[in-house]
Amino acid sequence: MKLLHIDSSILGGYSATRQLSVAIVDRYRQKHPDLDVISLDLAANPLPHLDGEALSFLGKDLTEDAASNKDLVAGAKALSDFKEADILVLGVPMYNFGIPSQLKAWIDRIAIAGQTFRYGANGVEGLAGGKTVILAVARGGIYSEGTPQAAFEHQVTYLKAVLGFLGVTDVKVIEAEGLAVNGGNDRPRILAEAESVIAAL
């Protein structure tokens, strides 16, 4: 069984999502000792923005020339790692109401017509079903349903939409929100609560 672990926080050792995503991976290792884990740190090793050249190679075998272009190779590897993974653990900070641009750059490399979705006779068809995705989510503020800020939440709603488009419907969310509320004093409690949810996975 293959698990792809992706972090995207720019906050290094202070990152809440990194703390939670590692705890989730550890939990899955306990449950599946033979787990094959691939880790990708999109802050340390960002994928470049999708550009015209990369677009023309999306999902295709790289030509000899293109195979020397490390950006194209990294994009092709991102796609194959995603396709091969049975479980994905994504560290997802909220930055400016959405996901980090580093994580969006990864999405741009995996959402590929003919590879992870296609338009069939009845509309769009996701081709990447059968995976489990666990999102380790953190936010400074509070955006839960029913709160005044709920309409600003473009982090989990976006990821669920795009993953669903690719056929991935088994998406679990571990959420630590309100980390900056009350001067950050509630942070230890909020993270401990998220970790107890992880322990019960």
Ligand SMILES: Cc1cc2nc3c(=O)[nH]c(=O)nc-3n(C[C@H](O)[C@H](O)[C@H](O)COP(=O)(O)O)c2cc1C
């Ligand atoms: C650049 C930046 C933008 C942020 N934007 C938001 C935001 O729009 N809403 C919010 O509630 N918190 C925001 N925060 C707070 C983060 O969501 C919070 O620090 C969270 O812990 C980020 O996850 P991380 O610690 O894994 O990086 C922002 C933080 C940074 C660094």
